[in-house]
Amino acid sequence: MTREPKTPTAPPGxxxxxxxxxxxxxxxxxxxxxxxxxxxxxxRHVSEETRQAVERAIAQLRFRRNAGAxxxxxxxxxxxxxxxxxxxxxxxxxxxxGVERIAHDAGTLLxxxxxxxxxxxxxxxxxxxxxxxxxxxxxxxxxxxxxxxxDEADAGLPIVFADRPPVGLAADVVLADNRGGARTGTQHLxxxxxxxxxxxxxxxxxxxGAERLTGYRDALANAGLPYDPGLVFLGAPDIxxxxxxxxxxxxxxxxxxxxxTGNSLNTLATLRAPSFQRSDLAHVAFDDFELADLLRxxxxxxxxxxxxxxxxxxxxxxxxxxxxxxxARTVVLPTTLIAR
Amino acid sequence: MTREPKTPTAPPGxxxxxxxxxxxxxxxxxxxxxxxxxxxxxxRHVSEETRQAVERAIAQLRFRRNAGAxxxxxxxxxxxxxxxxxxxxxxxxxxxxGVERIAHDAGTLLxxxxxxxxxxxxxxxxxxxxxxxxxxxxxxxxxxxxxxxxDEADAGLPIVFADRPPVGLAADVVLADNRGGARTGTQHLxxxxxxxxxxxxxxxxxxxGAERLTGYRDALANAGLPYDPGLVFLGAPDIxxxxxxxxxxxxxxxxxxxxxTGNSLNTLATLRAPSFQRSDLAHVAFDDFELADLLRxxxxxxxxxxxxxxxxxxxxxxxxxxxxxxxARTVVLPTTLIAR
DNA sequence: CTGTTAGCGCATTCAG
DNA sequence: CTGAATGCGCTAACAG
Numbered sequence: 001m002t003r004e005p006k007t008p009t010a011p012p013g014x015x016x017x018x019x020x021x022x023x024x025x026x027x028x029x030x031x032x033x034x035x036x037x038x039x040x041x042x043x044r045h046v047s048e049e050t051r052q053a054v055e056r057a058i059a060q061l062r063f064r065r066n067a068g069a070x071x072x073x074x075x076x077x078x079x080x081x082x083x084x085x086x087x088x089x090x091x092x093x094x095x096x097x098g099v100e101r102i103a104h105d106a107g108t109l110l111x112x113x114x115x116x117x118x119x120x121x122x123x124x125x126x127x128x129x130x131x132x133x134x135x136x137x138x139x140x141x142x143x144x145x146x147x148x149x150x151d152e153a154d155a156g157l158p159i160v161f162a163d164r165p166p167v168g169l170a171a172d173v174v175l176a177d178n179r180g181g182a183r184t185g186t187q188h189l190x191x192x193x194x195x196x197x198x199x200x201x202x203x204x205x206x207x208x209g210a211e212r213l214t215g216y217r218d219a220l221a222n223a224g225l226p227y228d229p230g231l232v233f234l235g236a237p238d239i240x241x242x243x244x245x246x247x248x249x250x251x252x253x254x255x256x257x258x259x260x261t262g263n264s265l266n267t268l269a270t271l272r273a274p275s276f277q278r279s280d281l282a283h284v285a286f287d288d289f290e291l292a293d294l295l296r297x298x299x300x301x302x303x304x305x306x307x308x309x310x311x312x313x314x315x316x317x318x319x320x321x322x323x324x325x326x327x328a329r330t331v332v333l334p335t336t337l338i339a340r
Numbered sequence: 341m342t343r344e345p346k347t348p349t350a351p352p353g354x355x356x357x358x359x360x361x362x363x364x365x366x367x368x369x370x371x372x373x374x375x376x377x378x379x380x381x382x383x384r385h386v387s388e389e390t391r392q393a394v395e396r397a398i399a400q401l402r403f404r405r406n407a408g409a410x411x412x413x414x415x416x417x418x419x420x421x422x423x424x425x426x427x428x429x430x431x432x433x434x435x436x437x438g439v440e441r442i443a444h445d446a447g448t449l450l451x452x453x454x455x456x457x458x459x460x461x462x463x464x465x466x467x468x469x470x471x472x473x474x475x476x477x478x479x480x481x482x483x484x485x486x487x488x489x490x491d492e493a494d495a496g497l498p499i500v501f502a503d504r505p506p507v508g509l510a511a512d513v514v515l516a517d518n519r520g521g522a523r524t525g526t527q528h529l530x531x532x533x534x535x536x537x538x539x540x541x542x543x544x545x546x547x548x549g550a551e552r553l554t555g556y557r558d559a560l561a562n563a564g565l566p567y568d569p570g571l572v573f574l575g576a577p578d579i580x581x582x583x584x585x586x587x588x589x590x591x592x593x594x595x596x597x598x599x600x601t602g603n604s605l606n607t608l609a610t611l612r613a614p615s616f617q618r619s620d621l622a623h624v625a626f627d628d629f630e631l632a633d634l635l636r637x638x639x640x641x642x643x644x645x646x647x648x649x650x651x652x653x654x655x656x657x658x659x660x661x662x663x664x665x666x667x668a669r670t671v672v673l674p675t676t677l678i679a680r
Numbered sequence: 681c682t683g684t685t686a687g688c689g690c691a692t693t694c695a696g
Numbered sequence: 697c698t699g700a701a702t703g704c705g706c707t708a709a710c711a712g
Contacts, residue, residue, distance in 0.1 A: 019495070021689055032699035037691060045697055062491050067471040068408050068417065069689035072704050077408065079451075079472075087440060088647065093433030100427060100454055109468060111419075112452045114440055128449060131407040132419075151402050155359070271634055291631040294611055307428065361705055372683040377707060385681055409705035412688050 020061040029057035040065050071133065080136040080317060081111045081129035083122060088114075091264075091287070091306045092140060095162055098310025099138055106318055108135065119144040130157070136317035138310075141166045143205065158320035162313045163306075164207040165330075172320070174313045174331045176304040178208050178286075181335030182215025183222075185284040185302040186260050188337060190223045194258035194282060198231045198249035200242055200270055201262025209234065212262045212286055231256055237265035243273035250279060258282040264289070271295070288338060298340035308333055360401040369397035380405050411473065420476040420657060421469035422452045423462060431604075431627070431646045432480060435502055438650025439478055446658055448475065459484040470497070476657035478650075481506045483545065498660035502653040503646075504547040505670075512660070514653045514671045516644040518548050518626075521675030522555025523562075525624040525642040526600050528677060530563045534598035534622060538571045538589035540582055540610055541602025541626075549574065552602045552626055571596055577605035583613035590619060598622035604629070611635070628678060638680035648673055 022040070026033040031050055038046050039054040046054075057063070071077040082099055084092040100110050111129055115122035122142050126149065129137060136158040139146075146161075147168035153159050160172040189197050199216050202209025213232070220227050230252075233245035249256040259276075261267040264287040270276050276283075285292075288303035312331050362380070366373040371390055378386050379394040386394075397403070411417040422439055424432040440450050451469055455462035462482050466489065469477060476498040479486075486501075487508035493499050500512040529537050539556050542549025553572070560567050570592075573585035589596040599616075601607040604627040610616050616623075625632075628643035652671050 019689095022691095023689080026699095033689095034691080034699055035697090038698090041691085047697065050698085064467065064471050066412075066473060066689050067468075068411050068473055069704090070691070071408050072406070072412055072689080072706090073691045075704080086437065087427075088434045088437030090430060090433070093430070093436070094428045096433070096452070097426065097428030097454065100452070104453070109472070110452055112436070112440070112450055113444070114437065127404065128407075131404050132449070133406060133408055268630070271631075289631055290608070291611075291629055291635060294635050295631060296634065296636050359705095362707095363705080366683095373705095374683060374707080375681090378682090381707085387681065390682085406705050409688090410707070412690090412705080413707045415688075 019066075020063045021066070022063070024061055025054065025057045025063050028061060029053045076135050077133050078108045079111055079132070079134050080108055080138065080314070081113070081126075081132075081134040082138045083113050083115055083125055083129070084140045085117045085142065086114050087112055091163070091304075094306035095140065095310035095313075098307035098312075099314040100310075101307075102311050102314035102318065115142055117142045123148065135321060136160070138162055138313045138317060139166070140164065143167065143207065145169075146171075158317045160313045160316045160320075162309055170328045172313075172316050172329050172331075174309050174316065174333065176208075176309065177332050177335050178211035179215035179218065181302040181304065181337075182212035182260070182262065182286060183218045184215075184335070184337050185286065185300075186216045186219035187222070188300065188339065189258040189260065189282055189284055190219060190225070192258070192282060195225060196228075196231065196254055196256040197225075197258045197260060198233070198245070198256040198281075199260050199262065200233045200245050200266050202237075202266070203234045209262060216260055216262075237263070237269045239269045239272050242266060242269040243275045246270065246273055246275040246279060246281070250275065250281075256281065258284075261285045263287055267299075271299075292338075293340050300340045301338050303336045303338055305333060305336075359406075360403045362403070362405070364401055365394065365397045365403050368401060369393045416475050417473050418448045419451055419472070419474050420448055420478065420654070421466075421472075421474040422450055422478045423455055423465055423469070424452070424480045425455050425457045425482065427452055427454050431503070431644075434646035435480065435650035435653070438647035438652075439654040440650075441647075442651050442654035442658065455482055457482045463488065475661060476500070478502055478653045478657060479506070480504065483507065483547070485509075486511075498657045500653045500656045500660075502649055510668045512653075512656050512669050512671075514649050514656065514673065516548075516649065517672050517675050518551035519555035519558065520672075521626060521642040521644065521677075522552035522600070522602065523558045524555075524675070524677050525626065525640075526556045526559035527562070528640065528679065529598040529600065529622055529624055530559060530565070532598070532622060535565060536568075536571065536594055536596040537565075537598045537600060538573070538585070538596040538621075539600050539602065540573045540585050540606050542577075542606070543574045549602060556600055556602075577603070577609045579609045579612050582606060582609040583615045586610065586613055586615040586619060586621070590615065590621075596621065598624075601625045603627055607639075611639075632678075633680050640680045641678050643676045643678055645673060645676075 022033050022036045025036045036054055039051050080103055087093055103110050113125040119142055138160050140163045141161050145168040146166035149159055149169055162174050165173045201212055204210045217227055231249055235241050259281045261270050267285040284300045286302045288301045292299040292301055362373050362376045365376045376394055379391050420443055427433055443450050453465040459482055478500050480503045481501050485508035486506035489499055489509055502514050505513045541552055544550045557567050571589055575581050599621045601610050607625040624640045626642045628641045632639040632641055
């Protein structure tokens, strides 16, 4: 060894050995530290001879460049942050997949975190990512105020929201065409001759819920059908509520003959509701499922493309990083009706 | 401003402003830099008065500590790396969810990446994570040699493999009870009176495939039933192959009356195979699905718990980080038979 | 309770 | 083509 042992405070974790640095490599190869840096970063202007000497030393010492130190010097981390509500949820993990795809092509790694739809937690995670100096941030926002990010955005940190727009902040957003998708799905039922179509979905304070309800109303209006609030059921996606909703929709003098469910959880709850299973309601749902084609009654759906949403959001981050100026952009991604 | 403008090389990304540092805060608050550090890190031995002054300066400057610089100094990043094959795949995103849960409790963030089951890519991603000095590494390994990680493991980096063990390296692993699960599932069919049970699964060079096939054979042997290779179909999970497999299983003088599918993709392909749909084969599958209870024929499954797998793997990482010594451990997580 | 000094590992001047 | 010095922002040591 050329250098005296470091280890001022031995880390608690077992026998972690201090890693070799460029200085160690330089010493072993008999060159200057900058030359090692050149080799490591693949810069030119290094003679083949010295390059090989350096590479030999790197291999021998098992040197691996400390990316954190480089970031400190260079001012960029080649990392972007992604905050979702729950990475275990299919739509969001596919958003992550899309983001990752673009990020990887840009030589960038992904720091991911789940907010659990908790305001404090989302804020803390966001600040933690900023503290780590991510080059950009993609957020599937909880329905809380995001004004605390204004300073960062103004300071030039690219922040893109996905799936739903932020409250209290003008920023780039990538959305599915929730309204258009719901309109198309409802229209599909109308074209099949239905005139009384129930709607089961999220409360209106959920962005996607409100948009999809609007799309449903659009379709009714376009067809000259009346909007009947008695056929609309908004709330928690549990079986009991959906069961009650279906029961009500089927009651009265002019019962529903069809049903549009506004999101995956409400769809699942409805599919499991006894009153629905007993009924012969026509059914279209927002969001696709793996086995939707194999159900007792194959399910027609309005599908979105979460991976494309992630890709689009990531692309926007890198565009901003690349110098794209201008006001906040909103990208709306199409949905697809899959008739089954 | 107290300091002269930095910005030796203006970053390309738009008007990124240089961020305030502890020095700026210290100057504004009229204290030493170390005092700022104390306040930021919540250390004690700071008078209420100066603390408030510092906090005022922090708020005014919108200072956010650079975690990268701190890591460089402290030798730990409070980050762990997770490499899966595809984060968009339900099992793996749930592993990620579990890992995240434990990591969050430990104040640690997650750097995630998908290998796409590509050897070079997985290796490159792994090295990239090591380069970023993650405190630990969790890998859902591709079926390639992981000997290149031996040095890192020896140097004290906690590396835990999940879902499948690594090749060419002795390391901590967390697995589902593939063999036991397949045995239980097959046994369930035997108890229902079936004597001719077909098996459709992955090739034997896929670890989980081999384990599950062994579990299937265990169950047959336990029941004194002969193992008939003519009833076992291993290969790619496409509909054509599964259709042919079912057709063959149903042919001959002693046709199958039941079927065990060894993983989710083969299950899906089989469910969609015409010959299967025409048949009245009893069916048990490894891996659960969201809508499995709502199929035309409700599907009995052997379910694993990927989130628990992620939690377990992360816990192992933190145990090692906490000083746990000893040889590589293997944790086997139970599976659950869900009869439908 | 508070401040000063040094240096984590690297890349970036700017000389040789 | 190569190397020595400087500092990125922070915290560990060690004074006061």
